Amino acid sequence: MSELNNLFFTENYDIISFHKYRYGQKKFIGNGNHCRFCKKDKNETTFSNKSHAIPESIGNKIIILCDECDICNKFFSENLEDHFDKYTKPYRTFARIKGKKKIPTYKSKDEQTRISVDKDKDIEIFIPVGSKMDETHNSIKIPIDFEPYIPAAVYKTLVKMALSLIEDEKELEAFQITIKWIMEKDHSKHFLLPLKMQTQFMEKDITDSFVFLFRRKEKIENVPYAIFVISFGNWLYQIIVPSHLDGDSFLYEIPYFYIPLEKVFPKTVDLSGIEKQSFSNNFILKYKTMENLVF
Numbered sequence: 001m002s003e004l005n006n007l008f009f010t011e012n013y014d015i016i017s018f019h020k021y022r023y024g025q026k027k028f029i030g031n032g033n034h035c036r037f038c039k040k041d042k043n044e045t046t047f048s049n050k051s052h053a054i055p056e057s058i059g060n061k062i063i064i065l066c067d068e069c070d071i072c073n074k075f076f077s078e079n080l081e082d083h084f085d086k087y088t089k090p091y092r093t094f095a096r097i098k099g100k101k102k103i104p105t106y107k108s109k110d111e112q113t114r115i116s117v118d119k120d121k122d123i124e125i126f127i128p129v130g131s132k133m134d135e136t137h138n139s140i141k142i143p144i145d146f147e148p149y150i151p152a153a154v155y156k157t158l159v160k161m162a163l164s165l166i167e168d169e170k171e172l173e174a175f176q177i178t179i180k181w182i183m184e185k186d187h188s189k190h191f192l193l194p195l196k197m198q199t200q201f202m203e204k205d206i207t208d209s210f211v212f213l214f215r216r217k218e219k220i221e222n223v224p225y226a227i228f229v230i231s232f233g234n235w236l237y238q239i240i241v242p243s244h245l246d247g248d249s250f251l252y253e254i255p256y257f258y259i260p261l262e263k264v265f266p267k268t269v270d271l272s273g274i275e276k277q278s279f280s281n282n283f284i285l286k287y288k289t290m291e292n293l294v295f
């Protein structure tokens with residue numbers, strides 16, 4: 001992968017949103033007069049909750065969407081973000097990302113393994129007696145169970161973030177059917193298929209989490225209308241934001257957005273699934289010396 005990857009983006013796209021979202025001054029999007037999702041105004045619905053344009057769970061403290069009503073906020077949080085939360089939770093523990101209240105703690109189903117972050121931000125790991133350590137590589141392999149999640153809801157959460165970051169309302173016209181799709185409880189009603197997410201795992205985490213929303217330049221064809229890129233902790237996720245303006249045939253394989261870091265592992269994940277699925281993954285943790293290990 002190289003910087004040349006990003007030529008694809010600069011040649012075909014304009015950036016309509018770019019933010020660093022973990023630290024800094026608060027940013028308010030919209031004026032709170034109406035909800036951009038259900039279209040209701042102040043007389044028809046309420047706007048009392050603070051709606052985060054990017055979930056608080058991945059560390060967004062500063063970007064607030066004013067144009068999201070309480071009913072839509074509740075719907076997205078229960079039907080979409082809850083799945084995204086489960087899909088990303090163990091990674092957030094390791095990246096020490098503080099959500100609404102605290103950094104999440106991981107506990108295995110049998111409660112034999114527990115991973116948490118102490119007050120000094122050190123990671124504490126409790127593993128069953130007899131767990132094998134790889135002393136040649138100074139590492140431990142820990143199987144991590146993810147709570148069941150619906151893949152399509154994870155994808156829709158990312159789309160919802162992209163739409164929440166749009167400041168110029170005119171840009172929303174391209175996503176009117178997209179809005180209906182993310183507000184549809186029934187995930188079997190497809191809009192874009194397959195739902196592929198391009199991921200990059202970075203050995204070094206990025207504390208300066210960022211988002212990019214790319215919108216196709218005028219006169220450009222055959223590439224998706226919009227692409228959303230978001231980083232948090234050790235991950236970079238990249239998706240196509242579906243639009244009815246996309247023709248039936250467009251370039252589906254998008255180059256990976258390039259970040260100048262060493263040891264980056266790219267992988268495409270298919271999030272088309274509409275049923276809850278369980279997932280388990282082996283995490284390999286490296287420690288510096290045996291002295292780091294407290295028994």
Ligand SMILES: [Zn+2]
Binds near residue numbers: 073
């Ligand atoms: Zn609404």
